[in-house]
Amino acid sequence: MTLLVAGAVVVLGASFLGGVTGFGFSLVCAPLLLLAGFGLADVVVINLVIGLVTRLAAAVRLHHSVNRRRSTYLVLGSLPGLLLGFLTRDVIGGDGLKAAAGGVAVAAAAYLMFRPPAPRADLPERVSPLSSGAAGMLGGFLGITTSLNGPPPVILLARQNAEPREFVADLAVYFIFCNALALVLIGLGGxxxxxxxxxxxxxxxxxxxxxxxxxxxxxxxxxxxLFRRLTLGLVMVTGLITVATSVAGS
Incomplete structure (x- = not known):
């Protein structure tokens, strides 16, 4: 019962942050649930399901703000990443994956926070198929193995200075498809x-x-x-927590 209540508090707080930033749910929820004693396989499924359901609500509310081109590239890029993660998730150690994902997220977020790109308000936003697809692929791989599929697309959107509503909307579309496909693959694998x-x-x-x-x-x-600082700061903090829990569990 104590674990059930503690998990409920974690999920509630993580969902609030996820609603504010568009991506923080799994980043906050995963390390805290692991610290509470829940197994990685169960945490991955719980995060994917709750992330899927809550992002559906966000997508409905913000559907007019979706950048269709970028979200399409992100979703298409996630497909090979999901498949690769599904094929290798029993081979690669979970602690090693979490530590690597956390470390990359911290380094990239720190770079963007302390060396932000020059503002380009006078130019139309450029959405690169290559960078969007690569972010989607890496996110898909991390999503099916650790449920931490947020940092790669988040860093991409922060790098492109996406407006907050568009930021949340594009991530909602990405998480809906990525989480749903990850759950299907996990189900097929038993x-x-x-x-x-x-x-x-x-x-x-x-x-x-x-x-x-x-x-x-x-x-x-x-x-x-403020939104930019909040999202990048959250990536850094939760990345450090992820690395710490991975080292402690290894």
């Missing part, structure tokens, strides 16, 4: 056990929806500069 995670999802999902709704309301009101 990794879905409703007897273990079904009760947890039933208890935690209502709180996740409430936290996400409140976060969406406040996130759309943040100034662009």
């Amino acid at each position: 990794g879905l056990s409703l007897s273990r995670v079904g009760v947890l999802l039933a208890c935690w999902l209502p709180g996740a929806l409430v936290g996400n709704a409140v976060g969406l309301t406040y996130g759309s009101r943040l100034p662009v500069a």
